[in-house]
Amino acid sequence: MILLFQKILIANRGEIALRIVRACREMDIKTVGVFSDIDRNLIHLRDVDQKVALGGNSPAESYLNIDKILKACFLTKADAVHPGYGFLSENVLFVQKLQENGIAFIGPSVNVLQKMKNKLSAKKIIHDSGVPVVPGSLEVVNTLQEAKKIASEINFPFMMKACLGGGGRGIRVVENDKNLEEAFKSARREAKMAFGNEEIYIEKILDNARHIEVQILADRFGKTIHLGERECSLQRRRQKILEEAPSPFLNDNLRKKICDAAVKAAEALEYSTCGTMEFLVTDDQRFYFMELNARIQVEHPITEMISGVDILREQIQLASGEPLQLNINQFNQRGHAIEMRINAEDPFRNFIPAPGFIKNYETPRGPGIRIDSHCYSGYEIPSFYDSLIAKLVVWDTDRIHAIRRSREALHSFVVEGVPTTIPFHLKILQNDDFLRGVFHTRFIEDEIEDI
Numbered sequence: 215m216i217l218l219f220q221k222i223l224i225a226n227r228g229e230i231a232l233r234i235v236r237a238c239r240e241m242d243i244k245t246v247g248v249f250s251d252i253d254r255n256l257i258h259l260r261d262v263d264q265k266v267a268l269g270g271n272s273p274a275e276s277y278l279n280i281d282k283i284l285k286a287c288f289l290t291k292a293d294a295v296h297p298g299y300g301f302l303s304e305n306v307l308f309v310q311k312l313q314e315n316g317i318a319f320i321g322p323s324v325n326v327l328q329k330m331k332n333k334l335s336a337k338k339i340i341h342d343s344g345v346p347v348v349p350g351s352l353e354v355v356n357t358l359q360e361a362k363k364i365a366s367e368i369n370f371p372f373m374m375k376a377c378l379g380g381g382g383r384g385i386r387v388v389e390n391d392k393n394l395e396e397a398f399k400s401a402r403r404e405a406k407m408a409f410g411n412e413e414i415y416i417e418k419i420l421d422n423a424r425h426i427e428v429q430i431l432a433d434r435f436g437k438t439i440h441l442g443e444r445e446c447s448l449q450r451r452r453q454k455i456l457e458e459a460p461s462p463f464l465n466d467n468l469r470k471k472i473c474d475a476a477v478k479a480a481e482a483l484e485y486s487t488c489g490t491m492e493f494l495v496t497d498d499q500r501f502y503f504m505e506l507n508a509r510i511q512v513e514h515p516i517t518e519m520i521s522g523v524d525i526l527r528e529q530i531q532l533a534s535g536e537p538l539q540l541n542i543n544q545f546n547q548r549g550h551a552i553e554m555r556i557n558a559e560d561p562f563r564n565f566i567p568a569p570g571f572i573k574n575y576e577t578p579r580g581p582g583i584r585i586d587s588h589c590y591s592g593y594e595i596p597s598f599y600d601s602l603i604a605k606l607v608v609w610d611t612d613r614i615h616a617i618r619r620s621r622e623a624l625h626s627f628v629v630e631g632v633p634t635t636i637p638f639h640l641k642i643l644q645n646d647d648f649l650r651g652v653f654h655t656r657f658i659e660d661e662i663e664d665i
Contacts, residue, residue, distance in 0.1 A: 218534040219243055219294040219318065224262070225283050226298030229586045229605060230510070232258040234296050237526040246290045248283065250276035252596045257588050264290045271598050277301045280308050287317050294318040294533070300600075303509040304380075306331055320533040322508045326485055330506055334377045334415045336483070340503045343482035345475045348494060348502040350417035361398050361416065365391065368418045374398060376405035377413040384408055387419065422654040423494040424463050425449065426501070428476035429517045430489045431528050433538040438480050440473045441521045442547050444513055446492075448642065450565065450658050455635070456642055457513040458552045459520050462613060462651030463495065472501050479503055488514075488529040494655075512555070512605070515586060519551035519609040550616040551609045554624070556587075558601040560633040569597040573631035578623040582609040582616075595632060603629060613651070617643055 223246040224234050231247065235258045238245045247262035252271045259265050266286040268276040276282070278301055287295065295312055297303035297320070306327045309319045321327075330336045334354065341347045349368050354377065355361050365372065365388070374397055376384025384405040386397035398414075406412040425446045432438035445461035446454050464472070476491035483506065490507040514525045523540065532538060559565045575591045587604035595601065608623055610616040621643050624636055642648055645662055653661075 219530065221246060221263070221290065221292045222294045222296050222320070222530070223248065223283070223287050223290065223292035224258070224296050224298065225277065225302055226296070226300070227253050227256060227277060227599065228588045228602065230298040230512075231256070232261075232588050233526060233586060234258075234298060235261045237524070237530065241527060241530065243530070246286065246292050248277070248286050250598070252594070252598065255593075257590065266290060271596070273301065273598065280305075280311060283308070284311060284315065284317075287312075287315070292317065294320055296320040296530070297509065299509050299512055304330070304507075318533060320487070320530055322485060322487055322489065326483055327508060329483055330508055332377050333375065333379060333505065334413070336506065337415075337503075339482055340479045343478055345479045345482070346500070346502050348417050348420065348504055351415045353415070354413045355398075355416055356413075358395055358398050361394060362391075364416050365394060368416070371419040371421075373417050373419055374401040374414050375417055376401065376409055376411070377415055378409040378411045379405065380409075384414070420494050420496055420502070422656065423447075423496050424461070424653075425454075425492065425504075425655050426461055426464065426472060426495050427490045427492045427507075427511070428473050429511075429514070429525065430476055430480045430485065430491055431523075431525070431532065431538060431540065432480055432486045432489070433532050434486050434535060435537050436481075437538045438477050438485070439538065439540060439542045440476050441517050441523055441525070443469060443472060444516060446513065447653055447655050448648075448658055449655055454513065454555070455658065456552065456554050456639060457516055458550065458613070458616075459516040460547060460550065465499075468495070468499050468501070475501070475503070479506070487532045488525055512602075513553050515584060515605060515607045516551035516553045519584065519607060520547045520549055522548070549609055549611050550613040551607060552616050552620050554606045554608075554620065554639045555602060555635070556604045556606055556627065556629070556639075557635045558595045558603050558632045559635055561635055561638040562633070565635075567597070567601045568632045568634075569595045569601070570632045571595075572603075572629060574628055575630075576626075576628035577604065578606070578626035580619075580623075582619055583607070583623055584609075589629075603632075603634060614649075617649065 221244040244263040247259045247265040302308040374386045386401040402412040429441040444459045448456040492504045495501045577585045584607040608620040
């Protein structure tokens with residue numbers, strides 16, 4: 215196997231940067247690390263072949279600064295950039311500039327990212343391929359009258375969403391016709407301010423739905439496969455907290471239908487490298503495409519644990535132009551995996567972020583336990599970035615054993631100096647409805663948010 219990449223610049227930080235470095239070293243690819251002022255002591259910088267200071271601390275000064283990232287590529291002669299997740303991972307302008315300068319992007323093509331940039335246009339492509347999408351509008355909603363007409367067709371509640379939206383901006387929840395007009399005006403106003411485009415569309419809110427995502431791998435030669443689904447319904451304020459694979463809600467028939475639909479949607483978008491197709495599934499087992507995440511996902515380790523596939527390595531190989539060697543029949547899902555996001559947040563004070571020094575840091579060990587983390591005793595969690603300390607990933611032969619192993623691992627996880635979400639995860643894992651696999655996207659807010 216001959217890889218096209220000689221040197222990859224990692225345009226990210228924290229645990230995902232460390233994960234990328236280790237994958238590259240296994241593949242004999244040289245690496246470049248970039249860092250902000252406060253990140254100069256991150257663990258992955260000890261292992262890279264070269265490192266470049268970006269300066270500043272805020273994301274805008276560092277990891278979101280396209281010109282600085284490009285300059286670092288030129289200085290180190292990196293021939294590819296791995297964006298990780300977040301930051302510039304789905305930024306069309308960034309990918310275009312890399313392309314103009316002959317630098318590869320380890321992710322989907324500019325064409326795909328442009329399709330996905332307009333969420334309504336992407337939704338139409340998926341709909342036209344025959345994959346069901348969340349009920350709502352397939353055209354831009356330009357007037358209040360149009361909004362009222364759609365409301366009469368799909369009923370309340372629903373969301374008004376910016377066509378070029380992202381990061382939760384440009385979204386308004388409409389519970390009834392009393393706040394319809396104000397929501398319409400404010401959604402368009404925020405969309406214009408945030409994205410320079412006031413176009414919005416409407417999407418039905420599906421109460422008590424499950425959030426199911428499917429891991430996709432695709433090459434540039436038209437071959438696309440899936441690696442099964444992940445259950446991502448345990449969320450707080452639309453942010454995932456705990457994920458597991460496979461989903462306890464899906465039966466074999468529904469699982470096959472959703473995974474096949476994910477492949478079909480990826481093919482319709484002419485997608486390549488790794489990506490995630492996200493769906494909402496209702497109580498009556500109807501499923502609807504929601505969105506595509508065109509990057510490596512935070513929760514990719516649980517799929518790796520049950521499939522035995524190194525997704526990051528596959529992503530790099532696919533981005534280099536190599537054909538996909540895996541077949542769907544080459545692996546069998548084995549056992550059950552759970553990922554718990556250990557964040558520096560105070561669950562007793564409305565999950566307020568809690569940056570600070572970690573005085574003592576001891577991670578659990580043993581069979582079926584994986585820790586993806588960049589932290590250590592004495593590490594300072596900065597206030598400029600997300601509060602993720604570690605991803606605790608646990609595997610066992612079945613769901614109940616994975617839950618029991620997860621509880622024990624959490625009890626053995628020591629983080630002193632800052633509050634964490636560890637006690638909240640323990641509460642989830644002791645909840646009767648969770649144990650029975652009966653939960654949905656509002657479960658945490660409705661059932662167990664208060665600890």
